[in-house]
Amino acid sequence: MLPRLRKLFLYLIVLLIVVWTIAPFLWLIISSFSYQIDLVSIPLQWIPKRITLDNYQQLFLYKGNFNVNAALFTSSITNSMVIAFTTTLLAIVLGVLAAYALARVKFPGSNYYMIFMMGAQMIPPIAIVIPLYVILRKLGLYDTRWGIILVYQSFVLPLVIWLMQSYFATIPSEIEDAARIDGCNRIQALVRVILPLSGPGLVSVIVFAFIASWNEYLYAFIYSSVDAKTLPVLIGEFSTKLGLEYLKIAAAGVLASLPPIILALIFQKYLIKGLTAGAVKG
């Protein structure tokens, strides 16, 4: 094949990949800015002649039917935010300490610790959903943010430990030795010397943890009913109950996708490294 023809062929394939990757999401965005009347016409107009913010406004303003009540929508955003932040914070504190010890010290059982954490990730959520439901009910944590934050540790904590310990392992221990000769103890060395050096690793783990908790559906769906309902659960409800409100669902879907997608695009480079090291479920 001629080199120029080859190049053209390559660009065609690249174009195909780009279209395949963005077309469905682009359609969701277009739908969310359209009038219903424009989208029900046959043949369908792919590029709308006019756009509107109605679908977004209604999400925040509509006061009617309970299921689409604006108050429920804003409270679900608050819940999602609080739950994702707190889950991340808790998992980072517990996970970084454990990961640091695993990367630096041998203790009885330390060899099995990682296997144990990986085993935790291989247990199907549906197999622990039932007893956790009973446990949360008994503890009075059903339909509370704390209940969901606690349950989210089941997948966020192993992720944090796994990624952080492989990151710590790449930092030469001579650096801490110097700090410790200067009189730091282990914890001081971790906080003052190692953590500042782990910036990129730490940032990627925080972003992973946040995205994973923000996106989670099954646990939040089962362990919340009103008070702790998260945005994904509400979107699921919109989507199964309100058959006809497609455009409102599209708008809510776009809003729910914004935080993880923006974070992922900003921290792309770090995330791709982490994905390769730790195989993180999206």
Next chain:
Amino acid sequence: MSKTEQPTEIRTKPFRRLFSGEGWFGFMLTTPALVAVLIVVFVPFINSFWLSFQRYDLARPQNDAFIGLGNYIKLLGDPRYLGSLKASATFSLVSVVFEIVLGIGIAMVLNKSFKGQGFVRGLMILPWAMPSVVNAAMWKWIFNADYGALNALVTQLGIVQDYQIWLANPVASMSLLILANVWKETPFTAILVLAALQTVPEDLYESARVDGASAWQQFFLITLPLIAPVVMVVGLLQSIWGFHHPFELAYIVTGGGPYSTTELIPLRVYAQTFRSLRFGYGASIAYLTSLLLLFPALAYIRYSYKKVLEY
């Protein structure tokens, strides 16, 4: 004190070693996380195991009893369970085949140099980052029988004459569910394969070209063997995830229909447990399925654990 990372072999009992030097420190730092994971993963998992031997029926508590393998024996003859197992296996395995073939293909293209390469690579993270419930709602809207983009597309292209009710057809429903899953999961595969491709030394290809190897020969004799370990890990992971995680996708897009043909395992467990309130029977479905996935899960852990040891 400079060699504390590599403590000398202390020939005492583990208990003594725990309190000697830094063992105690390691133990203290790792315990809180261990306790948390024990409480939210392993205690429920063992509890589930125990439940799976019980008749534990919230709607008929007077019949609750220990029934040994009763639930499991019943499962093996339960057509709806076997149907959901078949649906999950189809969904997971067909998805994995497409994810791997497309993932390798996309990674090979993105590994070439072209204008906008960084941008296109960056796009790959978009489907991965999107909440899975939004993915489900998005595809449900696209597959909509009356106003969906799929119907508009295939009629405008002249592939079919009239709008179809896709989700009323069992084969179409399963295929579209797989499409939605493949769209979301393929970029993840592509990112991992691309990272592996970048480690293949360029001079291998050069010497192969000198020896007159064709592009296909280069792919099958150089590229594929070198990326095989990564493809293996991703394949294992994706097939396990295909069983574990498609709850929201199936629940929202098809609801398990038509005629339960897309009722994947997580949906079946959910229906038995939270709709029919048969907690014991639901637990046995979850457990039997975990058992079936034990070997791929162990294989995955072995593979990744080796990677840790190589550090």
